[in-house]
Each structure stands twice: as structure tokens, then as C-alpha cells.
Amino acid sequence: MVAIRKKPLKLLWLEALMRRLLKDDVEFHYYQEQYRRLDAGFAGEQKVDHVWHELIYPNTFFVLHNLCLMNTAQHLHQIDTLFICPHFMLVVEIKNIHGRLEFNQHTHQCTRTRVDGTVEGFPNALTQTERHMGFLKNLITSYSLPVEGAVVIANPSTIIVNSTSTLPIFHASGLHKYLQSLFKKHPKKLMDNQLTQLVHLLLSKQIIPQIHTSIAPSRFRHGVLCPKCTYQNNMYFHRGIWECSFCHYRSIEIFAEAMLDYRLLISHSITNKQLRAFFRINSNDAATRLLRKFQFPYTGTYKNRVYHLPENLLEHMKNFFDGGFA
Ligand SMILES: [Zn+2]
Structure with missing residues (x-):
């Protein structure tokens, strides 16, 4: 084996x-x-x-x-x-x-x-x-x-x-x-x-290793970053698609990678407000639709809802891309 x-x-x-x-x-x-x-x-x-x-x-x-x-x-x-x-x-x-x-x-x-x-x-x-x-x-x-x-x-x-x-x-x-x-x-x-x-x-006896270093989020580049621009430029969310402000590369799936960055570097959970702030999404409704689309497990009532990002985040999110954005 x-x-x-x-x-x-x-x-x-x-x-x-x-x-x-x-x-x-x-x-x-x-x-x-x-x-x-x-x-x-x-x-x-x-x-x-x-x-x-x-x-x-x-x-x-x-x-x-x-x-x-x-x-x-x-x-x-x-x-x-x-x-x-x-x-x-x-x-x-x-x-x-x-x-x-x-x-x-x-x-x-x-x-x-x-x-x-x-x-x-x-x-x-x-x-x-x-x-x-x-x-x-x-x-x-x-x-x-x-x-x-x-x-x-x-x-x-x-x-x-x-x-x-x-x-x-x-x-x-x-x-x-x-x-x-x-x-x-x-x-x-x-x-x-x-x-x-x-x-x-x-x-x-296997131990799941954890990362103990925590780096203040202010030291990171925020947003969804463009892979075609070696992550140097931001992508903006418009009508369900992320588009690079510089090279105009468009992608829906890139959001999964950006969320993985968030999970790895910042937190295993996210609220609507945190999502909007980190990924530069202006609309509250668009952020809610995004979070619901991926059916992340959550706790808390509607207003204070905390979404939990699963360990297999990329595979988890992949399941919801095939049907396209609602
Ligand atoms: Zn680009």
C-alpha cells in the first residue's frame, strides 16, 4: 500500500x-x-x-x-x-x-x-x-x-x-x-x-499538525487575486464572476482558491461582514448568496451567522461550481 x-x-x-x-x-x-x-x-x-x-x-x-x-x-x-x-x-x-x-x-x-x-x-x-x-x-x-x-x-x-x-x-x-x-x-x-x-x-497516534504562527491580516493583500497576474492584481466580483482589474481574466472558480487563502491565513470561519471586507464585495446580498451557494455549515442566527469553512475546502467548493452561479 x-x-x-x-x-x-x-x-x-x-x-x-x-x-x-x-x-x-x-x-x-x-x-x-x-x-x-x-x-x-x-x-x-x-x-x-x-x-x-x-x-x-x-x-x-x-x-x-x-x-x-x-x-x-x-x-x-x-x-x-x-x-x-x-x-x-x-x-x-x-x-x-x-x-x-x-x-x-x-x-x-x-x-x-x-x-x-x-x-x-x-x-x-x-x-x-x-x-x-x-x-x-x-x-x-x-x-x-x-x-x-x-x-x-x-x-x-x-x-x-x-x-x-x-x-x-x-x-x-x-x-x-x-x-x-x-x-x-x-x-x-x-x-x-x-x-x-x-x-x-x-x-x-498520528497528530494533525497545526500552524501556530499568526500574522496580522493587515500584512496581507486582501481581495480575490488574479492568478494570471501572479497574484499582483485584484479581481472584482460582478454578476457572479470575478474579473481582473488589469488583464480582465475572468473566473468563477478562482473564489475557491481565495477562500482557501482566507482559511489558511486568517480563520476557519467567516461572517458575511468579514467576507465583504476581505474580498471587497460591496453588496450584502451578493455576499449572502455566495455563502449560501456553497452550503457551508453555520452557527448563529441570521444576522450573526458564522460560516465554518471545512478542511477539504477546495473539494467542497468544487461541487457547487459545476452548476454555475445562480
Ligand atoms: Zn490579471
Whole structure:
């Protein structure tokens, strides 16, 4: 079983932030850098995912993505990829960093040297992997399943400089061979029902990560923003359609993306007044029609009604676009 990798919430949040945060904001470059790293990381994980699909292996196996678990000290373990088979479990930390990547086991530092000579520090993937492995070993003591770990580099042109590491670091192309070596190394097998039980145990402990950073709405660009203008210009609502003030691109569905930005960055609920203020809709009736159209669950009486934006907001709203606007 290979689950489809979904974008982590933090990446969705940063994407929304990149669309909305004012370019001259004091923290713009800080968040832009976070976004770049996370986006590259996600792309790297997707690159490696095909290995699981191409894996020829006679037994049941599971690949869990973005597994988020809490340890007894209340610290989070965010595991990008966890491969589980009856022979062993493998923590795979995927890095999509180009240039020359150096892992120093003594300083626990990971540095990247670009072609132009600039050196930057990155969190050490080896230390991260070892931390996850230790945690998982403790968690599954009642199952006799070995816990392995590896750091996989998704970018084929990256040069790996590795002094004396305790864990293997290799390019994605080496993952197949490494898995085969582990199947040989751990011939003992768990029973199928034990394996399923173990996967259920892990999934039952899963924590839905939350974004704890709150940014004042005054730092965001308001309105429905035009995707054709790289979100630099506002779109206006007229007769059920959003139209860009600059390039005149027209769209009905773009409202779903704008609402997602609102949900990610501002609040999980919205009132008629908040909708009008944020999306620059003048008419009270038009705002009411919009909110009703999408049949969002609500609380409160008519005047003070609060609409709750569901977690699967885009899919939810998509259902109501097909029929067009009333
Ligand atoms: Zn435009």
C-alpha cells in the first residue's frame, strides 16, 4: 500500500502566504526562504516516490508519508517517508538540495556549497533520521521489527561529501539496491496481521499538525487575486464572476482558491461582514448568496451567522461550481 503524498499543511500555508504577504513586509524574505526549502523538499519526496511504485516485492508493504507523531516529552516527530514491510521499517529522510552537500558527524552540521562558492547551513538529515529511529524503536518495542534509516538525495547532480556517517547517504537511484540489501539483512518476518496492527498503531497516534504562527491580516493583500497576474492584481466580483482589474481574466472558480487563502491565513470561519471586507464585495446580498451557494455549515442566527469553512475546502467548493452561479 502506497498512500498518495499530500502537500503538508505548512507548505499550503506558505504558498498562501507567498500569494498574500506584502512584498515590503519585514518578514517577506524570511518566509520566502522557508517556502523555497519546503517546496524543494516536497518536490524531492515526489521524485523519490516512484521507487515505491516500481518496487517488486512479494510481501505486503506500507509507505506512510508525512507521519507526524508526538513523543513522551511532547516533542513532534515529522517523518517524511516511512517504509514498513514484514522484515523491517525504514525511515527515509529525503533531501532535495543541489550543490555540494557535506555532512559532518562531529559538529552535526550539514552545509551546502553552491557553484559560486556560497556556503549555507541546513538541519542535519542524519541527526534527524537518528532521532526518528530512536523514537520509533521505543514505540514499537512489543514488535520484533528492526528499525533502519537512510538519507536519500533526490537531486542527481548533488555531490555528497560524507566524512564518517553512521547512516547511509545515497542518491535516489540507489534506494532499490539498498532495500534489497535490507531484505537480505533481516530475513525474519512479522506475521501479516502483526504488520497491519503495527501500521494501525502508528496511524492511530498520528497528530494533525497545526500552524501556530499568526500574522496580522493587515500584512496581507486582501481581495480575490488574479492568478494570471501572479497574484499582483485584484479581481472584482460582478454578476457572479470575478474579473481582473488589469488583464480582465475572468473566473468563477478562482473564489475557491481565495477562500482557501482566507482559511489558511486568517480563520476557519467567516461572517458575511468579514467576507465583504476581505474580498471587497460591496453588496450584502451578493455576499449572502455566495455563502449560501456553497452550503457551508453555520452557527448563529441570521444576522450573526458564522460560516465554518471545512478542511477539504477546495473539494467542497468544487461541487457547487459545476452548476454555475445562480
Ligand atoms: Zn490579471
